Amino acid sequence: MKPGKGRSRGGGFWPPSGNGEREERRDEQAKECCTCTTPLTHQEEQAISDVIVARDLEKRFGDLIAVDHITFRVGEGEVFGFLGPNGAGKTTTMKMIQCVSPKTSGTLEVLGMDVDTRQREIKSRLGVVPQETNLDPDFSAYRNLLVYARYFGIPKREAERRAEELLAFMQLEEKRDVVIDKLSGGMKRRLIIARALINAPELLILDEPTIGLDPQARHLIWEKLRSLRAEGNTLVLTTHYLDEAERLCDRLVIMDHGKILVEGAPADLIREHAGSDVVEVEQTPAVLVCLDGLGLDYDLADGAIQVFTNRPHDVARELLEVCRHEAVTVRPATLEDVFLRLTGRSLRE
């Protein structure tokens, strides 16, 4: 972290951990943290300084309301997720935070500064991983980082040092002098993350960081994001991938039609909106009648019946014994269940 930046809590994305052992250890910590998911109490939340504060934030494009009066806060050191179907308003919200798209109404403060009046200051302290790959095809991986550093006014020597370190951190050293066209999708995404870290940002914004990547590439990116989080950095990300949100986010919101439907820690949201487990059975008239008889609530999904419950074994036994149905599956509820229950199953776009 550069001196004089004010905020201290381990913040600043600098330097990245190049050391493999350290990373592993951090990762374990991160995993532990992931499973414990103790939600912050209200007082604790207040105590942590806010990196983003949005009140009644609105964005219109003509008649279309892309973001419909949303209110949220992101605390320092948090990984905060925006989930939602296509067209929910996630990317528009990101663009307002990045100060590249002006808001229509409401207030939005990033790092304590108003987005309308202090764009340059905010931008100089942000790292942005856009949804679209917009690396510079005229240059190699290394030159991409140097050219980008120049936009931040980082001196050449310093930029070269950071570029080398970031290539190492994102495991791209071997691709240092390769032009962008010759990189795989996963490598490009990693290079974009490296580029977003070049100015040692206090807040990293990632719009669909692993879109279109294979599982190996996604896991590597998650590992890197977790190690950034373990260092106390603040990350805001949007994603369609609910497993990604479940793994990475401390708190998240689910958006639809420009509104925030729910907000909370992934585990809490699952508990509140889906229950601990899901019991799935084939959808037949007999089972439906039987379930109605038992007085259980159920959802219809993809030709199956889903019962969201906190006592899966009882429900499964009842289905097996009373309804005499043989194919019963019990699985833990996931964020995807919450997402689909809240946003519906119909296709968007």
Add this chain to the structure above:
Amino acid sequence: MIDITERVRSVWRRNWDAFLRTYRVNFIPPFVEPVLYLLALGFGLGTYIESIDGIPYPVFIAPALVSVSVMYSSFFECTYSSFVRMYYQKTFDAVIATPVSIDEVIAGEMLWGATRGMIYATLMLPVLLLFGVVAMPSSLLLIPFAYLAGLLFASIAMCFTAITPSIDALNYPAFLFITPMFLFSGTFFPLDLLPEPIQYFALAVLPLTHVVSINRAITLPAFAPANLLNLAWIAVATALFFVLAIRLMKRRLIV
């Protein structure tokens, strides 16, 4: 209103770096073009034209060749090349996520377009000297003037880029604006051969007319008071289109 700081240099510098990476390709046209035109028109066709207003034909067209080259390089840089960077490569999006403002991105592109015109004029100068068709040392003025003329064409180009729906639509200004200018701006024959209304039209709306006028005054050299009017026209038009380009681009890119 217009938010430009020294950060504009980082945008210019990006294009300069990319230009140097492919310098071999970039440096060929300014050497080859004047040779071809001078051989074909100056010394080929020119054998039938003894002189224009007492000036040998190759000497008459030499400043026009520089003017046309500056026009092409600056105009095409800020139409097709800028459009590719903006629309296909998303370079502008990447840059405005940094403390560089959108105004600086567009200004940097136009200043680069002007630089490109100046580079071409600079590279052409020794070739023209070799043919003995431009006078020294006055012709050194071609170089700084190419920057101003380049900025004019780059600014006009950027206005078209800001309003074009697609890269194909950029063919319209290329064929309907640039090509007529190439032919009817006092380039290969004096403007006063044309009917009077067309002369006025050329002076009013074809920027190349003024550029050729000044370049010809530089290379002969033969400065006249009318050149000050040429210069004033260019200065005013450059300022107007420069500001207009930034405003149109902001309207396009900030949503």
